[in-house]
Amino acid sequence: MFAWIQFVWGLNLLINMAFTRNWLLFSGLGILLVLVTRFAATDAFLATAALICYIALVGYIWHRTYLSFKQKQDQLYAQSHEDQLTGIKNRRYLFERMQELLARYERSGEKFALVLFDLDNFKECNNRFGHPAGDKLLQEAATLLQKNTRMEEPLTRYGGDEFVLLLPGSDFQKARETAIRLRQKLEHNYFTVKGQQRTLKRGSGVAVCPDDGREIEVVLEVADQNLYRNKRNATG
Numbered sequence: 001m002f003a004w005i006q007f008v009w010g011l012n013l014l015i016n017m018a019f020t021r022n023w024l025l026f027s028g029l030g031i032l033l034v035l036v037t038r039f040a041a042t043d044a045f046l047a048t049a050a051l052i053c054y055i056a057l058v059g060y061i062w063h064r065t066y067l068s069f070k071q072k073q074d075q076l077y078a079q080s081h082e083d084q085l086t087g088i089k090n091r092r093y094l095f096e097r098m099q100e101l102l103a104r105y106e107r108s109g110e111k112f113a114l115v116l117f118d119l120d121n122f123k124e125c126n127n128r129f130g131h132p133a134g135d136k137l138l139q140e141a142a143t144l145l146q147k148n149t150r151m152e153e154p155l156t157r158y159g160g161d162e163f164v165l166l167l168p169g170s171d172f173q174k175a176r177e178t179a180i181r182l183r184q185k186l187e188h189n190y191f192t193v194k195g196q197q198r199t200l201k202r203g204s205g206v207a208v209c210p211d212d213g214r215e216i217e218v219v220l221e222v223a224d225q226n227l228y229r230n231k232r233n234a235t236g
Helices: 002-018 020-039 041-080 091-108 121-131 131-147 173-188 218-233
Strands: 112-119 155-159 162-168 191-193 196-198 202-211
Touching: 041 121, 091 112, 091 162, 091 202, 091 218, 112 155, 112 173, 112 218, 121 131, 131 155, 131 173, 155 202, 162 173, 173 202, 173 218, 202 218
Parallel strands: none
Antiparallel strands: 112 162, 112 202, 155 162, 191 196
């Protein structure tokens, strides 16, 4: 009987060392088990109690280990799909999400649109005020844009000063209206750069799947062509 008590109490101490936040719970279990064994009539009862306690502790350890593993996996996923500078989704997320939307189209026929846009006068600000100021400008612009988009319409940084907004279930007209709305948000907002207030202008190009293509690279290329065509028309 004493050997069983030593075994369970030692196990309890190990668990306490592994999970200090729950030391009260496990100490209580250990004390309860000792009291039970003090008044138990047979070793069989003690053995059954010890086994139950052991199974419960192993289950708890497995559960905590699983939760810790899942939390780390979620953190790694988030880090690998976020742009480190702006905190919004990155190019990798964009391609994976577009692949999902393409698969959805194949199943249900639901279209999706995207808006590719860049900041027209960003390079000027970057060259004049330096890269740290340019980085801060990108961060503020990304924050403003994300505040004016819905969660189901992810904003991603495509590269440099280029962003892509995905619009599931949208057509060309709706995507164009969204692009105009976001452009107005940028142009009516003042950004402070080295003590100077500046506005940002945005060029945009819209593409729709499957109207403009059924491959990721093709849809993005069409949006890029439309972006530069819109810029030429605006200045021509």
